[in-house]
Amino acid sequence: MADNLFAAIDMGTNAFKLLIVEAQPPGKFLPILTRKEPIVLGRDSPSSTISPHSQRLSFKSLEKFSKLLKSHNVPSLHTRCVATSAVREARNKAEFVNSVAETTGFNVEVLSGEQEATFSYLGSLQFLPVFDHSILNIDIGGGSTEFAIGSCGKVDFSMSLKLGHITLTQHISEDKEAEKVQKMREYVRKVVRKSGLIEKVKTLGFEVAVGSSGTVRAIEKAGSKGHGIDLLQKEPFFKDCEVMNWRLSREKISSVVESSCKGGKLQNGKRRAESIVAGGILLEEIFDLVGIKEMLVSGYGLREGVIADTLAKVYAEDYDLEANSRFQSLLWLATSSFNGGTKTGVPQSERVCRLISRLLRLDF
Known part of the structure; x- marks a missing residue:
């Protein structure tokens, strides 16, 4: 297993999203894979329940994510799966969450609205x-x-x-x-x-x-x-x-x-x-x-906030909530310098960022 890999799955109302990152103390990370599956939990059932059709699509998408996580050797303890409004408000929430665990192996954290707001805020701090x-x-x-x-x-x-x-x-x-x-x-x-x-x-x-x-x-x-x-x-x-x-x-x-x-x-x-x-x-x-x-x-949001929260628990006293935004600033500076502010040369810019980070002793 790659101990520096972490993942977050956002089971949203409009789509399911996967993020895998490579992280280093004290809290910097780089996204290495993102995936999005169009699962609209909140559209096909007017009765505030997650329909059988949506459940089947959900299981299928989560199984795809599971294969990606395994192929990248992401530790299961470094992976979190969170659900938001559609699951939170569903009458059959408990049944659905249990079915997800039985079918895919993911233990879903159903976030309260306040938790969701907090994670989104933490995500913004990772970017800006x-x-x-x-x-x-x-x-x-x-x-x-x-x-x-x-x-x-x-x-x-x-x-x-x-x-x-x-x-x-x-x-x-x-x-x-x-x-x-x-x-x-x-x-x-x-x-x-x-x-x-x-x-x-x-x-x-x-x-x-x-x-x-x-x-x-x-x-x-x-x-x-x-x-x-x-x-x-x-x-x-x-x-x-x-x-x-x-x-x-x-x-x-x-x-x-x-x-x-x-x-x-x-x-x-x-x-x-x-x-x-x-x-x-x-x-x-x-x-x-x-x-x-x-x-x-912000280019980051809920998933990155979940990643930040996970890193805070793993790195404990060594965790620095500002570490990733500093790295992002370096990345954007490098991107701007090499490409006039465009994203076409991000891979080259990331290499420059890593070099700058080492020179500044940011230890990425």
Whole structure:
């Protein structure tokens, strides 16, 4: 077995995702394999149960992951399988989790909304140089949206709302696009206002807003391809992330949503367009309700947060929660230097990063 290999499986509402990383003390890691299986647990059963069809697809995908883990010699004790909103809310949750264990051998951790929010926050800390800042971390999934406010690795507040791009699309059944969008906005405002989130965010405050989900990354990506407005850097803090160009403004989100609703290039796939429209509306309303002007977009999220939590337990007193974000900064610097900020030369950049790390005695 390779003692420096670790893995995390995210059994999400919209897909199952596998991540395998190579890690070293005090907490740095490099992804060596990622896989995604489109398992939509929250779409095919209106009765809040995981259907037999979805269960069969789940077992099949997890068995694929199991073979990949074995072929890479990942220790079973270094592998964690977590489930989020769809399993958490399912009436047959216990039956499904037991069936997964019997069929695939994976012991599923069904995360509470607060745990999911915390892991997503930890994931962002593995990617962005924001450890010392007070962060409002937002993770928009298929079945729920998680919020966490924290600084220096400590979460001061976390909340999960049953608002996701799939559940929001299912909840609103208007035929006309304009009416559907307006109904979505009204529903989001109602749920957020009733939750107490706005008051809590205002009381605690935050310096930086971070989006850590695939939905947020898809919106940013769409905006950067000409569907949004690329604003100039205005705040000194955002200069640190200029090489990534991963940030979102309210204007960019609005432009992406508008383009999607008008049947622009985003309409290549109906489900993808639905995800971006619903996720974009959710994010727009959250921006307005809690007072976000601009958001950093993290390339890491829940899975990387689970990895970080595992490394903290394995490395104990030697663990450094900031170690990986420092390594990421070196990687992006090397990528920018060799490729003008593109990702085409990442393998070469990683080699440069390793050399720089050794020179700086970061021990990767």
